[in-house]
């Protein structure tokens with residue numbers, strides 16, 4: 302909340318978070334809420350770690366979050382080899398309380414499609430009421446080509462939404478756009494929304510497809526690719 306003098310009013314018992322860099326308040330840009338999205342394998346986690354690195358280098362205190370990372374650990378992992386320890390968010394966890402207890406300047410949230418709606422809204426509150434920059438990274442749609450609820454909320458609330466620039470190619474060479482779930486060699490269109498997996502071959506895996514081949518249900522002739 303901002304009062305008429307321009308000063309922020311955080312209410313009784315609340316202390317605003319302060320950035321660590323020592324930059325005067327009037328020189329600091331307004332906090333931003335950004336959502337970077339794209340299909341599996343398009344470089345989301347890599348960009349998340351790059352942004353985290355750049356902020357840390359300037360002395361800013363950050364919180365790296367993930368949920369259901371493929372590794373099964375509390376880490377952000379990337380296929381290009383980078384990984385970093387992260388806080389593994391549980392479904393009921395209050396991100397606002399967590400960030401305030403750690404006094405952070407920014408949050409990087411990977412696998413944001415798995416966050417709850419309240420958690421996405423808490424990120425927005427951190428931006429608006431506490432000046433914390435929030436960068437969320439995640440899939441836009443699930444294996445049925447339907448938006449994840451958290452991603453839909455991010456599209457509604459974020460200041461900026463960016464489709465990632467690294468094109469993942471469908472087996473035909475066109476830009477991959479949709480995440481196909483493959484079970485025992487067949488594209489499936491029904492099942493649980495959350496099934497952790499990778500784009501490698503296996504009994505259950507994912508394959509990024511262009512819209513035409515997703516709609517036709519035509520998978521790569523090369524198993525697992």
Ligand SMILES: Nc1ncnc2c1ncn2[C@@H]1O[C@H](COP(=O)(O)OP(=O)(O)O)[C@@H](O)[C@H]1O
Nearest residue numbers: 340341342343344345346347378379380381467
């Ligand atoms: N051996 C490699 N050499 C170069 N780039 C690679 C290699 N392995 C993976 N990558 C890059 O990493 C990207 C996947 O990054 P990752 O952050 O794991 O994606 P996401 O989080 O979106 O699933 C691939 O699109 C590719 O550009």
Ligand SMILES: Cc1cn([C@H]2C[C@H](O)[C@@H](COP(=O)(O)O)O2)c(=O)[nH]c1=O
Nearest residue numbers: 341342371443444480494495496497498
């Ligand atoms: C499409 C889809 C994916 N998932 C899971 C599979 C992976 O564990 C993650 C995405 O990870 P990435 O870093 O973006 O490659 O999400 C799922 O549970 N349900 C789905 O529909």
